[in-house]
Amino acid sequence: MRDLRLDFFRGLALWFIFVDHIPGNQIAWVTMRNFGLSDATEVFVFISGYTSALVYSRILDQHGWRFAAAKVLDRCWTLYIAYLFLFIAFTAQVAYTARVFDNPLFTEEMGIAGFFADPAVSLVQALALKFRPANLDILPLYIVLLLSLPVLLPVLRRWPLALLAGSVMLYAAARVLDWNLPTYPDGGVWFFNPFAWQLLFVLGATMQRLPKVAAALTKRRGTLLWLAGGYLFASLLLVTSWQIAPMAALMPMWLAEILYPISKTDLDLLRLAHFCALAYVVLQIARFDSAWLRWPALAPVILCGRQSLQVFCLGIFLSFAGQTVLNHWSASLLAQFSVTLVGIAVMVAAARMLTWYQSVGRPPRQPASAPPAAPAAPLAPAAPMAPAKDPSA
Template sequence: MLNGRDPRIDFFRGLALIFIFWDHVPHNPLGQITLRNFGFSDAAEVFVFLAGYASVLAYSKVLQREGYWMACLKILRRAWVLYVVHIFLLAMLMGIVFFANSKVETRDLVQEMGLTHFITNPQQALTDELLLRFKPNLMDPLPLYIVLLLGLPLALPVLVRKPLAVVAVSLTVYLLAPRLGWNLAAIADGVWYFNPVTWQFLFVLGGAAAIHASQPRVPDTRPLRRQPLFLGAATYALLAGIITLSWRWPEVHDAVMPAALSNLLYPISKTDLSPVRLLHFLALAYVTAKLLPDRAWTQNWLAQQSCRMGRFSLEVFCLGVLLAPLADMLNAQVNDAWPMQIASALLGLVLMAGLAAWLELNKRLNQPQAQRTTTVK
């Protein structure tokens, strides 16, 4: 633990940030080893679930220690910080994309990044940006997080006392939203790519998991092979991985996939967090928690780098968003040659890890000397 933090949460947040960056660089070979290639879910589910886990873990303590209104104030303050970061990040991203587009002659990066609205109607685009309606590519996660945080004060007092009741209400909303067309408006009569009305369920599940983890419970001492829930989750995760891998060979997939199963699975909506995506992530999370029940494995050097990035997830995420179009530009300069693709992906990872290390060092230097010596590293 670091100052009361669970290093496993930080590790997987950091890993999700790496996967998000690699997934955002087109044709990146290292993007072939990210989560989305081995199941129905991807790093977005990890990001949202752990955001709910960390938020409820932090603000439930504020609720108990300082009361409801102070918890609300701190939640709203955090949402405001995220909003300001989003606005500045979008401005910086547009500048980087325009620069990258001037260096790439074979593609229109402005169009690919969804910035055409700003070119054709800049005044309306600026208004839409402030209203979180204009979200170019790579810019969807932060607005989703902002909206989910804004809803947390409504759920937090009940969640800490009766988590199952909140989960039940959240599940009902999740199931109704796609059928009733509930979503937030975006530009050009569109809707949010990450529908907050459905993704809130995963956020709530993360919060409920935090409450559950903080309560005493009797551990299940049976071997994993004798735990039906573990076996079911592992089987589902394995089958999802096999089906996902079969997408690389459409002819094979279509030949072996039963029509009834295809009708049940497809389409797999990311916007509305399709149930098969949700179940895959939950199965994967449960299996991972069972296979890695302790924290000792987070103490090795590589794991510590990911943990550090997870501790500064907002800053590292923003850097990853800005690095993705730059990496794409570098790759395009050499016709997407694979050595450059790998080099740019690894360079981005090093820069993200370097930023986290610098932020941690800066934070440590700002601490009083006595506190520095007692901080668990």
């Protein structure tokens, strides 16, 4: 049976990413980045690791390592082609909009000004995933993480905890030694450091391979629940202080020196801890057989989660279109709400159309109306999927 939680939380993350990518959009106050230290990126990467292990471990068990590795590389190629299309189309969208509205600041803000300074070199750097416009960073991160999977799969199958320990060591080394990948043209580094973010990807994969450990996390333990809730509340106060000056003034200087900077690029420990605490609390109400996951009102979110790659790419175009509307027509609260609502509606419509197209000629999926016979894990195995396609991006 398909675990609807994977689709729901991935779809919700895609909606949040779209909303957060529209500058000046007050509707973004409802997204998770304003209620704690982690945001939709952590959700997306963790679920990507979980679903990657789910899909490709099954292929490894049934067809062996070579075939599983070939399928991973095939998926990476699909993601790479999607990224190149997204890069070209998004660059064209921004450049055309900047020209129509005579606003060259768009090219600066969206990070494509360097492309026109030397298009030939920029194209080559884009092929190497080093030149990237704004908002496209998560897709190259996922490509690099997925490329490591053929090496990780055999270890994940036999020694998942050893793999997790190695991932922790790589994370620590990257933080201490400042490891990251270079970008072009400014000589910077990747916004999402793959040497750090791999920990969350591997954590998701490990949870999929350790169902007993995962199932234990769904059991309510008073002390752990209070600790997680307390950390979430403290994180909420910290994030709120960034917007309310009197609250920020209450923080002791010595504490600020310990906490800051809270790096998103290097997946700061405070962000990682916030995501883990949030995941534990959420799992107390989001179980495999939770009836609320089948509410009709949530079906649009789940549909988007099932078509995550296409919906993500579409959301990139829609977020810039929304930014253009707010900048050149109206930035009123009504306009912000309308832009957000229309954008989400378009993403849902696209996901619905893709789901219909893919379902033609196929037998209907078995509904996840009851828990599986075995004890449900926090993220229980999904229904059998076509092995050639990883649904996590």
